[in-house]
Amino acid sequence: MRRYSIQNKIVLPFILLFAVVVLIVPVITIALFDRKYDEQNSLETQKWVQAIVDTGYIHEPEKVKEAYGAEVTIVSSDNTVNYTTLPGDWANFADEMRLHDIRERIMESNSDLVSQNVIVSGRHYKVLYYLQAYDRLYCLMRPMDKIADAKRDVTLLMLGIAVVVILLVAVISHLIGRNLTNPIKELVQFTQKVADGNLNEQCAVKTHDEIGDLTLAFNQMTRNLRNSRNELLSAERLATAGKMAASFAHEIRNPLSSMQMLAQMLMRKDNLSEARGKQSMQYILEEIQRVDVIVKGFMDFARPAALKAVSHNLNQVLQEVLDLMEANLNHHQITLVRKFTSHLPPISLDRDKLKQAFMNIVLNAMEAMPEGGILEILTLQDSDEVRIDVVDTGVGISPEDLNRLFEPFFTTKSQGTGLGLANAKRILEQHGGDIQSKSVVGQGTTMSLWLPLPSNPAPSDFNNIGE
Ligand SMILES: Nc1ncnc2c1ncn2[C@@H]1O[C@H](COP(=O)(O)OP(=O)(O)OP(=O)(O)O)[C@@H](O)[C@H]1O
Numbered sequence: 001m002r003r004y005s006i007q008n009k010i011v012l013p014f015i016l017l018f019a020v021v022v023l024i025v026p027v028i029t030i031a032l033f034d035r036k037y038d039e040q041n042s043l044e045t046q047k048w049v050q051a052i053v054d055t056g057y058i059h060e061p062e063k064v065k066e067a068y069g070a071e072v073t074i075v076s077s078d079n080t081v082n083y084t085t086l087p088g089d090w091a092n093f094a095d096e097m098r099l100h101d102i103r104e105r106i107m108e109s110n111s112d113l114v115s116q117n118v119i120v121s122g123r124h125y126k127v128l129y130y131l132q133a134y135d136r137l138y139c140l141m142r143p144m145d146k147i148a149d150a151k152r153d154v155t156l157l158m159l160g161i162a163v164v165v166i167l168l169v170a171v172i173s174h175l176i177g178r179n180l181t182n183p184i185k186e187l188v189q190f191t192q193k194v195a196d197g198n199l200n201e202q203c204a205v206k207t208h209d210e211i212g213d214l215t216l217a218f219n220q221m222t223r224n225l226r227n228s229r230n231e232l233l234s235a236e237r238l239a240t241a242g243k244m245a246a247s248f249a250h251e252i253r254n255p256l257s258s259m260q261m262l263a264q265m266l267m268r269k270d271n272l273s274e275a276r277g278k279q280s281m282q283y284i285l286e287e288i289q290r291v292d293v294i295v296k297g298f299m300d301f302a303r304p305a306a307l308k309a310v311s312h313n314l315n316q317v318l319q320e321v322l323d324l325m326e327a328n329l330n331h332h333q334i335t336l337v338r339k340f341t342s343h344l345p346p347i348s349l350d351r352d353k354l355k356q357a358f359m360n361i362v363l364n365a366m367e368a369m370p371e372g373g374i375l376e377i378l379t380l381q382d383s384d385e386v387r388i389d390v391v392d393t394g395v396g397i398s399p400e401d402l403n404r405l406f407e408p409f410f411t412t413k414s415q416g417t418g419l420g421l422a423n424a425k426r427i428l429e430q431h432g433g434d435i436q437s438k439s440v441v442g443q444g445t446t447m448s449l450w451l452p453l454p455s456n457p458a459p460s461d462f463n464n465i466g467e
Pocket residue numbers: 360364365368392394395396397401405410411412413415416417418419420421422445
């Protein structure tokens with residue numbers, strides 16, 4: 001399973017890297033600047049307090065406010081406000097000014113001056129706490145709102161820039177990634193076509209880089225593969241043609257040599273009686289007929305005529321063949337059992353060809369039961385195909401013969417052409433179907449014929465008719 005495409009592998013690290021750079025660097029810079037500024041501010045405010053003490057302004061908060069622009073609040077030892085230049089109600093002043101903490105810090109640090117940033121009534125102050133006699137606290141409060149606003153503005157600006165930069169990086173790296181991966185995707189699609197056996201196409205070379213070189217190499221490989229496949233195919237065709245010609249020659253040699261023998265005998269024996277002469281001519285005609293059958297079968301196999309497929313009721317087509325054969329089957333002591341599935345959907349087929357294939361198979365079954373037996377014909381419907389089973393209780397077929405059954409000219413019969421099953425299979429394949437065989441020697445054989453259904457048919461029941 002592929003989790004990340006190459007494109008994601010290119011885009012994600014870039015976005016991550018830039019996110020780190022454009023987010024963390026400004027945050028650290030602002031924090032460092034803030035700390036330095038705060039230190040500087042504390043020192044400056046300490047000097048102010050020193051000056052206020054030295055000049056005696058400590059007793060005149062309003063003047064301090066006027067001179068420094070800072071507020072003054074004086075708190076008694078129980079943290080109640082004695083005096084403040086701040087307007088409003090100061091009930092929660094101790095909490096907002098963190099007076100308890102401050103007193104602890106003053107105790108711990110052993111210094112009478114401590115600074116702290118606080119927010120009072122929503123406004124930012126830098127407060128310098130000065131411990132006076134009787135534990136009174138003198139608080140000099142420098143308003144810091146403008147600095148806090150500036151800090152917020154700078155942070156927002158930095159964030160905005162970071163978002164824009166990240167978006168830009170995402171778009172640019174996406175475009176770069178797409179540029180790199182598109183030719184790879186096309187090459188992958190092309191390789192799939194090649195894998196499906198289409199060796200006639202070439203992949204367009206759109207880039208002059210390593211991927212372009214890879215495409216060129218792949219095109220060359222496809223051409224080589226196509227040439228080798230063509231060579232292999234023509235070698236295979238030649239071999240098949242040779243094999244078929246040899247089988248064909250072998251099949252017609254027997255009738256030809258009997259005809260030769262009979263003709264030579266007719267030539268040599270002048271005093272041959274008329275009856276013997278007619279008899280010999282009769283044999284020759286029979287042999288010629290046999291050669292004709294072999295040639296016709298061979299022609300059917302080697303150059304099959306195109307299908308003339310029309311919609312038919314399959315059960316009816318099979319029944320027509322069985323009607324023809326019934327007398328012959330009875331004569332051979334064979335009981336015919338028909339198990340046709342009723343309401344089979346109409347099937348598009350070449351009636352004459354399918355009858356020819358089915359008749360060959362029924363004939364084989366009949367010939368496999370010289371002592372009589374049971375011949376069962378079933379039609380069955382699957383989801384997208386119908387099956388015809390021809391089941392006999394005949395001699396059966398050995399596993400070695402089972403592998404060669406559909407080879408042209410394979411026969412175990414003295415008078416057989418060995419083209420019956422080869423032709424039947426060819427006909428079924430022309431219909432988009434197939435034939436398969438199962439057999440147990442001494443018990444019987446089942447030949448299964450499949451035909452595809454044109455579309456999804458309605459389910460049908462399985463009925464016994466005409467047993
Ligand atoms: N139902 C069957 N039971 C036993 N053997 C079978 C059966 N069907 C086919 N065979 C075997 O398969 C061989 C090939 O069958 P195929 O129909 O192709 O040729 P054939 O029957 O020998 O000759 P032809 O069909 O020309 O009479 C047969 O010779 C036979 O040995």
